[in-house]
Amino acid sequence: MATPRVLPLLFSLALAAGGYTSIYGESMISRAEPRHAKSATAMRCEAPDTLLENATREYKRVALTFDACSSGEYRFDREVYDVLDSMRVRATIFLGGEWVEKNRRTAHMIAANPLFEVATHGYHHPHLPKLSDAEVAWEIAQGQAAVFRELSVFPRLFRAPFGEINARVLAVAKQQGVTMVQYDLPSGDPDPLLKPDKIVRWVVDNARGGSIVVFHINKNGVHTRHTLPKVVAELRSKGFELVTVSELRDQPVTFTDGAYSYDPIVEAAPAGGMRIAAVGSAASK
Numbered sequence: 084m085a086t087p088r089v090l091p092l093l094f095s096l097a098l099a100a101g102g103y104t105s106i107y108g109e110s111m112i113s114r115a116e117p118r119h120a121k122s123a124t125a126m127r128c129e130a131p132d133t134l135l136e137n138a139t140r141e142y143k144r145v146a147l148t149f150d151a152c153s154s155g156e157y158r159f160d161r162e163v164y165d166v167l168d169s170m171r172v173r174a175t176i177f178l179g180g181e182w183v184e185k186n187r188r189t190a191h192m193i194a195a196n197p198l199f200e201v202a203t204h205g206y207h208h209p210h211l212p213k214l215s216d217a218e219v220a221w222e223i224a225q226g227q228a229a230v231f232r233e234l235s236v237f238p239r240l241f242r243a244p245f246g247e248i249n250a251r252v253l254a255v256a257k258q259q260g261v262t263m264v265q266y267d268l269p270s271g272d273p274d275p276l277l278k279p280d281k282i283v284r285w286v287v288d289n290a291r292g293g294s295i296v297v298f299h300i301n302k303n304g305v306h307t308r309h310t311l312p313k314v315v316a317e318l319r320s321k322g323f324e325l326v327t328v329s330e331l332r333d334q335p336v337t338f339t340d341g342a343y344s345y346d347p348i349v350e351a352a353p354a355g356g357m358r359i360a361a362v363g364s365a366a367s368k
């Protein structure tokens with residue numbers, strides 16, 4: 084059974100295996116989504132800005148991200164939204180195109196909330212590496228178009244369904260002008276075997292400056308609404324500022340109300356600092 088205690092090992096195994104291997108053993112998963120695969124960053128990417136797994140480690144900022152997948156029953160986890168809203172958590176929400184079309188009022192509520200940045204999670208929810216180049220391009224473009232039609236926001240941050248990418252998908256993403264936003268810290272929230280406290284410990288103990296954490300806001304996250312209050316409170320108590328992905332990429336900003344001020348990380352940033360994954364960065368991770 085996968086527990087946070089063994090996740091680092093699974094991480095390593097997944098990275099060693101390359102491709103888009105799940106960080107969890109497939110036998111441990113009974114649901115359709117996450118298994119948030121660790122991306123294959125050993126691949127060569129000619130456009131560094133095309134793939135973002137984390138930002139600079141220089142500052143104690145973390146981006147919590149939430150996927151609204153165009154899969155299942157196109158559900159919305161209102162409790163997750165309410166936790167974020169009530170705790171004033173800035174976050175990036177990746178909206179599936181079909182999900183938006185089936186949750187129009189909710190999508191408008193999300194987009195109208197200044198805490199949240201709207202991004203795209205494609206149109207359907209396919210396994211991109213299994214599609215042709217043209218089909219991948221269609222998925223990206225239609226995902227953007229669906230968000231734009233409904234919300235008048237044209238998202239350029241794209242999260243691949245299941246977190247599955249490869250060099251070919253990245254090349255198409257580059258052509259489409261989007262940034263593929265992966266993550267360096269999957270919460271594992273779709274795994275029904277992970278207890279809420281395990282998820283809290285896993286996320287809080289492994290978050291680093293510049294981390295991008297993935298959760299779900301479509302009820303694919305079994306315990307997300309129960310883990311979030313502790314995750315948010317404990318990250319903040321450790322001095323992390325919670326920001327959107329775009330803010331994570333930018334230079335730090337100190338908000339005038341003090342609620343989201345940041346403190347530079349004390350320890351020295353790792354060599355390379357910014358790991359907008361370029362060549363072979365995962366291999367050395």
Ligand SMILES: [Zn+2]
Pocket residue numbers: 116150151152153204208243244245
């Ligand atoms: Zn998804």
